[in-house]
Amino acid sequence: MASFASYLVGFQEGAVVLDLEGEGIGDDGAVAIAEALATNTTLTRLGLR
Amino acid sequence: MIPIFHSRENGITDTGAAALARVLQSNTSLRYLDLQDNELTDVGAVAMAQGLAGPEGALKTLQLGYNDISVEGAAALLARCHHSPNPNPENDGPLPCSLTSLDLQFNELGPGVADVVVAALRGRGGPLADNSSSSSSSTTGSTTSSTTSNAVPPAGLTTLGLLQTGLGSSGAAVVAEALRTNTVLRSLDLGSNEIGDEGAAALARALQPQQEAGKLASEADDSGNNPSKSALAHLFLFDNGIEEAGAAALASLLTHNEQLTFLDLEENDALDDDDNLEVAASMALIEAGLQRNRKAKINQAAKAIADADAAAAQSAASAAPETVDSSAAASAATTAARASAAVPPCSNAIKLNFEGDGLGDEGAILLLNVLLEAPKSSTTAGVLLPELEVVLDDCGITEAGALRLAECCEAQPRMTQLSLKFNPIFKQSAANFDEGDEDEVGIEESGDVAKGGNGASTSPAAERIETALANNREARSRE
Numbered sequence: 001m002a003s004f005a006s007y008l009v010g011f012q013e014g015a016v017v018l019d020l021e022g023e024g025i026g027d028d029g030a031v032a033i034a035e036a037l038a039t040n041t042t043l044t045r046l047g048l049r
Numbered sequence: 050m051i052p053i054f055h056s057r058e059n060g061i062t063d064t065g066a067a068a069l070a071r072v073l074q075s076n077t078s079l080r081y082l083d084l085q086d087n088e089l090t091d092v093g094a095v096a097m098a099q100g101l102a103g104p105e106g107a108l109k110t111l112q113l114g115y116n117d118i119s120v121e122g123a124a125a126l127l128a129r130c131h132h133s134p135n136p137n138p139e140n141d142g143p144l145p146c147s148l149t150s151l152d153l154q155f156n157e158l159g160p161g162v163a164d165v166v167v168a169a170l171r172g173r174g175g176p177l178a179d180n181s182s183s184s185s186s187s188t189t190g191s192t193t194s195s196t197t198s199n200a201v202p203p204a205g206l207t208t209l210g211l212l213q214t215g216l217g218s219s220g221a222a223v224v225a226e227a228l229r230t231n232t233v234l235r236s237l238d239l240g241s242n243e244i245g246d247e248g249a250a251a252l253a254r255a256l257q258p259q260q261e262a263g264k265l266a267s268e269a270d271d272s273g274n275n276p277s278k279s280a281l282a283h284l285f286l287f288d289n290g291i292e293e294a295g296a297a298a299l300a301s302l303l304t305h306n307e308q309l310t311f312l313d314l315e316e317n318d319a320l321d322d323d324d325n326l327e328v329a330a331s332m333a334l335i336e337a338g339l340q341r342n343r344k345a346k347i348n349q350a351a352k353a354i355a356d357a358d359a360a361a362a363q364s365a366a367s368a369a370p371e372t373v374d375s376s377a378a379a380s381a382a383t384t385a386a387r388a389s390a391a392v393p394p395c396s397n398a399i400k401l402n403f404e405g406d407g408l409g410d411e412g413a414i415l416l417l418n419v420l421l422e423a424p425k426s427s428t429t430a431g432v433l434l435p436e437l438e439v440v441l442d443d444c445g446i447t448e449a450g451a452l453r454l455a456e457c458c459e460a461q462p463r464m465t466q467l468s469l470k471f472n473p474i475f476k477q478s479a480a481n482f483d484e485g486d487e488d489e490v491g492i493e494e495s496g497d498v499a500k501g502g503n504g505a506s507t508s509p510a511a512e513r514i515e516t517a518l519a520n521n522r523e524a525r526s527r528e
Contacts, residue, residue: 030065
């Protein structure tokens, strides 16, 4: 199973757009992303479809 | 490397949605959040509604389609999107949120969603809030506006998606009445809602402009409603079972309505009957009305540019020193002031927004002629003229039209931004791409990237546009 850290690479690299469509991240992934969003100031578009 | 799970959706439930909602108020950069096709229920929708920041928040677009949200969840969300910038302080409800676009498509909301849409359009608990005197510097609706960095946008949704939500004809009639007094909502998707001729006619009546509806109101409107002053420009009535009577009502609307520039009537099978002359005549009138309104909007752009240039000149004149002191110190200060006044630090741009107006290549060429007629020098009589920023997203522009726009960007140095997202620019050369069905080109908001939706090769037109805009911005920075 993939580490949630892999979803957050974009945050670490200062991405402006992050599209995780169909990645099956589930609630745990969403929570991890929410935590990253709390301190993020660069991401403008987030796709979690 | 992000792993691939081969799962269409992300499986996010109310728990994940609540976690995301909790950071929305503190996050200052996220403008677009897509949570479509997950497992959100009303609990998640309410959490999102509670998490939305006030009118100065970052988030502008929220996509919640294809979830399990009912009318209760929609009510919570829309209650935060009301068009009331100055709510009654005695009302303990929350301020309007920052959202300007909300999509709830393919959630089973039912006809009851009409009432919550009406409440949002009319403002919380009272009559419609008129945003026409808000801090927005818009001069011609949303066609043009000077970009001012600290302006607080008017509250309320400009785009609402209710595709296949079970609205029905009765719900459409209720929403229609609210549209009469809507001054904010510009795009409404009511596709696949079985509104039929009855719903189409209700919408047509409600969107009649003041002078025409005034005649009707004086004769027969016993509901107390005012004639329409609706700002609605894009109406999607895809797949609604609309037939001859509905088409006739919409044709009558387009004879007088000057706001609508896009009306989607695809997949209403009866309207494709070429043997029905009544339907054909109505469809021709509808198309003629839309074309007329698009041309009028393009003409407004010419006036907006002229007005902005004149305002810049006037601003520079008023900033120039009125008297000259002969002392050495004052002379130096005056010289500096003159230099500053000669080319004032004008950061404003004039933004011409035609998103979703369906201009096509023909309209794009009309527009570029307007752009080329504007003064091409960045300064005139010592005045730095505003930059020209053009939005042509989702306008049906092909590679041929984009090539003409590239020529415009190369010939008009004041052009610094051109957005062409969601246009079929790649279709004509799609055979050259291994990726196949590329049908969109997105020039990112920064104006620095011109890519297809799958990261495919850029089109020749997009590359030329990108190069020209970069050159123009660089030249501008040296002014």
